[in-house]
Amino acid sequence: MRGRRVRLAITLGVVGYIIGMTAYMLIRSVPTSNEVRGLLIDVQSREIVNADAVTLRDATGAEWTLRVSPEVAANREHPNTASHLRQHMTNADPVIVQYRETTEGLLATRIFDADERQR
Secondary structure, three states, X not given: XXXXXXXXXHHHHHHHHHHHHHHHHHHHHOOOEEEEEEEEEEEEOXXXXXXXXXXXXXXXXXXXXXXXXXXXXXXXXXXXXXXXXXXXXXXXXXXXXXXXXXXXXXXXXXXXXXXXXXX
């Protein structure tokens, strides 16, 4: 009888561990989406269409460097090419960047003109 209880306890412990680790992995794999508003202070790109990375300064003075997904320039509603982003930087026009946290760092998925978005 005691042997059965020990086996049952071990089995329940292993099952609990597997369920816990599965839940942890699922939570870690769900990308979180966030936004930051500020002024672009750098646009890095090797071509005119797709930006590789942007750096912006938010209202607190913090600088954010984000890799830029190709979907930013391909967005049908509001495409933001590297050249357009440089115009924002030159004119000091504020932008809103939607991003995801990835294992490689922050990834910009959409960039909006802050003035247009607030209308």
